[in-house]
Amino acid sequence: MVKNVKILMLVALAAISCKEADSSKKENKSEGIEEVKEIQKISLADKNATTETQILYKNLFDLQEKGYMFGHQDDLAYGVNWKYEEGRSDIKDVVSDYPAVYGWDIGRIENKEEKNLDGVPFAKMREYIQQAHSRGGVSTISWHINNPMTGGDSWDNAEGTVASILPGGEYHDKYKGWLDNAADFLLSLKDDEGKLIPILYRPYHEFTGNWFWWCKNTTSKEQFVELWKFTVNYYMEKGVHNLIYVYNVSNANVTSKADFLEYYPGDDMADYVSFDIYQMGDGEKQEQFIKDTKNLVAVMTEIAQERNKLSAIAETGYEQVPDKNWWTQTLDKAIGDEKISFVLVWRNHGWNDWLKPARMHYYAPYKDNVSVEDFKEFYNQENTLFQSDVTKFNLYSTAKP
Template identity: 70%
Template sequence: MKNKIAVMLAISLTISCKSTSQVAGSPIDKKATKETVALYKNLFKAKEKGYMFGHQDALAYGVEWKYEEGRSDIKDVTGDYPAVYGWDLGGIENKAEKQIDGIPFDKQTDFVRQVYDRGGVNTFSWHSDNPLSGKNAWDNPEGTVASILPGGAHHEKFKGWMDNAAQYLLTLKGSDGKLVPVLYRPFHEFTGNWFWWCKNTTTPEQFKALWKFTVEYFESKGVHNLIYVYNTSDSNVQTEADFMEYYPGDEWVDIVSFDIYQGGSGEKQVKFVNDTKRLVAIIDKVAKDHNKLAAIAETGYEAVPDSKWWTGTLTEAIGDKKISYVLLWRNHGWNEGMTPPRMHYYAPYKGQQSADDFVKFYNKGNTLFQKEVTKLKLYK
């Protein structure tokens, strides 16, 4: 009963605070910075030309290299950078020196600046520790979300974590001194069952209340450089109704997206293509109906053992729908921490068996990389 009261209080506090009207093509934050507004509007224009290619941690490291100035595996293969660059806030809750992937936060800040300066797009997720148990993001006992909503036992603790994140987000500035706009993807992959915010331990009402609290709290701290990305996994999403079950409302979301990975060849490849096609059709319809952008926020095939995966499988799976971007997960390289230990990467590097096909993918008329988006002047 206590949790239910906390949820209802949170909902009543947030619903009344934000206008339900939203101008199409404008971000939900009415006080968004000039550059954030420009980025959001220009992303609508960019998708008419094609979809942007993204890569997680692209500038920090790749297969068999780390922290080499100006390098990325994508650039090694194509001579060009990605258009979208993924980063993470994980660790900021505890004021850690390094984020969850081991990148020092000060280095990450510099990478974000480089991306903005060259006209690329930065996106962040947050693999936050569990505020209830104190363990990592993958520890998911029931009741965590309820405990951090207004009235919950750990609400003040969570606010402190949000303060740390807000302080960091406000340090992200370009060489022009302006705040860098960020595509922020909170509580990602919530339709799965692996994170503490996932639907197996969280009701739709709790999730919506947490989402709304997050938006309003960041705004109250002066964070007006975020574009908010609603993100499911492929798990438990068969229909539009499944996708929208936890949707907090048009006045709270800027981009709709999903994450999906290919788990193998043969039938698993067929499943990946069919599932991706279905989900792309869903987000395309939702985006059109609700005046939002749509994206595949994470995808990939570990070690890319298919030499034609880019122009074959991935291209077929996306089809002709006008999504904003597709982001591949990180190129860690050899990973002793995995079971079994193995090469862990999702984008090609120079000499990798799918590299030649990736160059063909790069040269397609509807794939956008850094050089194309630089010309679009997304922040003007």
């Protein structure tokens, strides 16, 4: 069944619901009260989360039962061979629909720079997040934050960095100032009514690897957990109550529940569990990607169900997507029948001179990519959710179609 048919069915169901509402206002009033009670039971890390954030979180659980949302990093900002064209998206160019999830990164906000580490002006990022929200989409934010101890970037993984920014550390006050700058940006994300836009916030991502200064090769479990808890509590002290916190491992060094949860900060400090994984080649590497993804999805899903959390593949992809059937025969096959909230593929930078060797660098299809037809098939599957699907689902409201 194609998306258009799905949408028509949703519209028909909505019309039936409206008729039922007219004939049974008393019953609907009772249901509305029960809906509010259900929202109040939601256990977010931030106990003072905005009503809109609580509603979104609850609805994401319901939506996960229908399928997984498709996401794309920097989708509205640029794509292959274009930048900052109003309303454009490589995904939209291919399937006439936007992704359901929009990924962003606030690296360089720590220095109050005009643009993030990928060259996206923060003013434009704010506009794009507002646009995505107005269409009913979801935004997720990561932070490739510079090293506060050395002055290097995120990849300057010097020993002792995390210890230096914890309470009592030499660079603690400096780091709090950086968090202040991030808080100011997060508090500037408001809708047309002036309400804060809920954000899936993914701090200290891929910490099970060995490439960032917060990774486990230079950080103890106790230090990481203290840093996580300090960050969450500090944001709340600053009045930032629109965040849904995403705990995120890399596939590196993670094969079991014990690996996945080794640095876990606790059920009261995380709202999502997630992992990042990329396919690095064809043949055996493709087979390994499917095997590893299947295993981690199963592990993650079990954890999420046991702890009443949402789950996601927060980053994935195959650079240049050279496999014409990658979307249906590799990615969707690897996810299988497990219930996850979303999967997000990385950005469509286009030609990239700083890569060695210099090459085209993109992870979602654009109109000339070999996987376009397969992506259309992927889009039309019942279990894949895009902008039109989440718009109809009404993620930011207690009212359901």
